Structures are given as C-alpha cells and as structure tokens.
Amino acid sequence: MENKNFFCLLASLLEQADKVANVASVYGSFLKKIKKSAEKNIELKISEFTRNQNNNQVFNLDILELLDKVSGDILYLDPPYNHREYGANYHLLNTIALYDDFIPSGKTGLREYKKSLWCKKKYATVVFEETIRKANFKYIFFSYNNEGIINSDDIKTICAKYGKYDLFTQDYRRFKADNKRLQKANKTVEYLHFLEKNG
Ligand SMILES: C[S@@+](CC[C@H](N)C(=O)[O-])C[C@H]1O[C@@H](n2cnc3c(N)ncnc32)[C@H](O)[C@@H]1O
Incomplete structure (x- = not known):
C-alpha cells in the first residue's frame, strides 16, 4: 500500500482534514463551540504537488x-523555538498519518509523543551547538525567533566558534492564534542566522 500514490493521497487528506478541524490552528486543545470552517464537509481533493528532476529524499x-x-553545501534549520512541542500540538494529524491503535489520554485525546530537546530551556542551547558541530555542510542557515529559548548572543558565540557568522532579520505581524499570551507585541522579528563553516 505504501507507494507514491499512497503518500500523495495521505498528504491531501491531512491538508483537507486540517481545513475543517475545530481548533485554533494547533491541536493542543479543541474549541468549545464549532467554528464556521469546521461546520463544512471535508473535501477530498488532491493537494498541489510540484514535479522536479531532483532526487529528493525525505x-x-x-x-x-x-x-x-x-x-x-547548504543546511537550512528551522527547529521549534519555544516550549510548545510539535508532537502535542499536531497529534491528531500524526494519528491520521499513522492510522494505528493507541491509548488516548486527557481531554484532547493526546497520544504519546517523543519530546524535543529544542523545546527545553535546559537542553536547547546544547543541542544547537551539537547540531552546528556535527553538520557536515558549508553554509548553515538557522531560522529562529527573537523570543526563542536560545539567546541570540549565544547563537552568535557558538556559530563564531565554527566559522564566519552573519545575521539577517525580518519583521512579521504576529500570528493571530498567539494573541492570548503574555507578551502581546503584535510584531515579531524572525532571525535568520548564517554560518559559513570552516572547512
Ligand atoms: C518550526 S517547525 C518546522 C516547519 C517546517 N520548516 C515547515 O515549513 O513545515 C519545527 C519542526 O522541527 C521538528 N523537530 C523538533 N525537534 C526535532 C529534532 N530533535 N530533530 C528533528 N526535527 C525536530 C518538529 O517536529 C517540527 O516539525
């Protein structure tokens, strides 16, 4: 069953299921009232795929x-930048993808998931340095947020140990689903750290 068509169909199902999910963008909790988009029927249509000549691997x-x-040559890193675990926040999509038996827990029916060191204050900087140290790539781009767990100065110091460092920034309007949090700034700065690694 697990051929190319299977994965195209699965990706399409995930995309369409997400459109009618009764959640505020992530699946950590569901909404008490059914929102308008969640009242619609799921539409089973194929996602857009781009064909190319490359030998892509996932x-x-x-x-x-x-x-x-x-x-x-190029490594682009886009890890979690806060304590919010992807395994918890997207668990329902993982359950659709895995289509397995599991024991749900709590009100939201969370499944067990592997926790990420990137989401933990105690380990994030360590795992970042280990990633940079191990990476056998010439150019490394590291996308991170200005409110991320790892301090920007630490990122710079660590990168500078391994090569030539630079930083690019871009302002964004804050995502709506985030507006209940303590820091209510409606602008966020996305940081793109760059390292040209010593050979
Ligand atoms: C900010 S998202 C990346 C989103 C991605 N750039 C995209 O556009 O779909 C962070 C991703 O890192 C994954 N992740 C977390 N910890 C990881 C780890 N230790 N190794 C590999 N991936 C990890 C999460 O599961 C999540 O998919």
Missing part, C-alpha cells in the same frame, strides 16, 4: 541522527 529522524547520514 527523512523522519532526530537531527543529530540525520547529520550522521547527510552532508552537502
């Missing part, structure tokens, strides 16, 4: 394990 691995298997 991995589902921890970054530190993956870096033992891949090398190249």
Whole structure:
C-alpha cells in the first residue's frame, strides 16, 4: 500500500482534514463551540504537488541522527523555538498519518509523543551547538525567533566558534492564534542566522 500514490493521497487528506478541524490552528486543545470552517464537509481533493528532476529524499529522524547520514553545501534549520512541542500540538494529524491503535489520554485525546530537546530551556542551547558541530555542510542557515529559548548572543558565540557568522532579520505581524499570551507585541522579528563553516 505504501507507494507514491499512497503518500500523495495521505498528504491531501491531512491538508483537507486540517481545513475543517475545530481548533485554533494547533491541536493542543479543541474549541468549545464549532467554528464556521469546521461546520463544512471535508473535501477530498488532491493537494498541489510540484514535479522536479531532483532526487529528493525525505527523512523522519532526530537531527543529530540525520547529520550522521547527510552532508552537502547548504543546511537550512528551522527547529521549534519555544516550549510548545510539535508532537502535542499536531497529534491528531500524526494519528491520521499513522492510522494505528493507541491509548488516548486527557481531554484532547493526546497520544504519546517523543519530546524535543529544542523545546527545553535546559537542553536547547546544547543541542544547537551539537547540531552546528556535527553538520557536515558549508553554509548553515538557522531560522529562529527573537523570543526563542536560545539567546541570540549565544547563537552568535557558538556559530563564531565554527566559522564566519552573519545575521539577517525580518519583521512579521504576529500570528493571530498567539494573541492570548503574555507578551502581546503584535510584531515579531524572525532571525535568520548564517554560518559559513570552516572547512
Ligand atoms: C518550526 S517547525 C518546522 C516547519 C517546517 N520548516 C515547515 O515549513 O513545515 C519545527 C519542526 O522541527 C521538528 N523537530 C523538533 N525537534 C526535532 C529534532 N530533535 N530533530 C528533528 N526535527 C525536530 C518538529 O517536529 C517540527 O516539525
């Protein structure tokens, strides 16, 4: 069953299921009232896919394990930047994808998930440095948020140990679903750290 068509259909199902989900963008909790978009029927239509001539590969691995298997010119990193775990916040989509039996827990029916070190204050900086150290890539781009767990100065200091560092920034309007949090600034700055690694 798991051929190319299977994954195209699964990706399409996930995309369409997300459109009618009764959540405020992530699945950590559901909304008490059914929102307008969730009242609609799910539409089973194929997602847009782009064909290209490249030999693309997809991995589902921890970054530190993956870096033992891949090398190249450019590495683009976009890890979680706060304590919110993707396994918890997207658990329902994972359940659709896995289509397995599991024991749901709590009100939201959360499944067990692997916790990420990037989401933990105690480990995020350590795992970042280990990622940079291990990466067998010439250019590394690291996308991170100005309110992220890892301090920007620490990112700079760590990168500078391994090569030539630079920083690009871009202002964004804050995502609506975030507006209940303590820091209510409606602007957020996205940081793109850049490292040209020593050979
Ligand atoms: C900000 S999202 C990246 C989104 C992605 N750039 C996109 O456009 O779809 C962070 C991703 O990092 C993954 N992640 C968290 N910890 C990880 C780890 N230790 N190794 C590999 N991936 C991890 C999460 O599951 C999540 O998919």
